Amino acid sequence: MIPESKNTAALGILMMLGAVACLAAMNMFVKLVGPDYSPFQAVFFRNGLAALMVIPLVLRVGGMAAFKTRRPGGHAIRSLTGVLGNASFFTAYALIPLSDGMSIAMAVPIFTALFAIPILGEKIGAHRWAAIFVGFIGVVIALKPTGDFQIGSLFALSGTIFWALTLVLIRSLSTTESPYTIVFYYMISGFVISLFILPWVWVTPTPEALVFYLGAGVVGGFGQIFMTYAMKLAPASVVTPFEYTAICWALAFDLVIWEVLPSSATLTGGGVVILTGLYIWRRETRTGR
Secondary structure (H helix, E strand, O other), X not given: OOOHHHHXXXXXXXXXXXXXXXXXXXXXXXXXXXXXXXXXXXXXXXXXXXXXXXXXXXXXXXXHHHHOOOOHHHHHHHHHHHHXXXXXXXXXXXXXXXXXXXXXXXXXXXXXXXXXXXXXXXXXXXXXXXXXXXXXXXXXXXXOOOOOOOHHHHXXXXXXXXXXXXXXXXXXXXXXXXXXXXXHHHHHHHHHHHHHHHHHHOOOOOHHHHHHHHXXXXXXXXXXXXXXXXXXXXXXXXXXXXXXXXXXXHHHHHHHHOOOOOOHHHHHHHHHHHHHHHHHHHHHHHOOO
């Protein structure tokens, strides 16, 4: 009989795979909406519907303690970087193939390791500096500086930077705040920020676009729930590598829906970035971070 710990880890991995699939589907729905709408409308629907799904779960699991915080300013900054990261990614995916944007987004662990130095005061050795340098080379290749470069690639890079900052801020908040408090205030603050921006960018969506927006919000909410349970059921060191399956979903959506094949630069740069990210993850796991 398999020990309970292995069952729990396996379930955590399945939850992470489900989370990645849902978040990839969210990006697919946003791309189907197209570039004629502001990315902040997608952020509004994504955060609003996800909040309706996630906040009751957070309150049920975390209780009233989820309301308590000693760092409201930290939550506000984390929420702002999260919203800007989502808006950047949504803009990118509306303009370029999902696989192109996802290849650049896979560099989040690389930028996270870099930003952790000034923000968290972490010290890294020569091995990780070398990995960061190689990772940047992969990003440059994925950006295709000598090929058919598109502005959407810059938005993907911007989203990657904002999301890496978000993860570093979450690490900082987690020293005094519970995970439930962090999730709760992100959902609330993210929704409020997007709601404040909405009057300046709102374009009434067509019925078809509205269906896509609702789909993005629902699967985004499920992705957040699955991600939360994945981290609860298994150590981050076990489930984190499975985030890279997002590139498989991006390739599949591009091929099936838009009949687009990735370029050699996308595959090469994405491969370098993923291998570098896995190396950094392995080093952090071995050093107990």
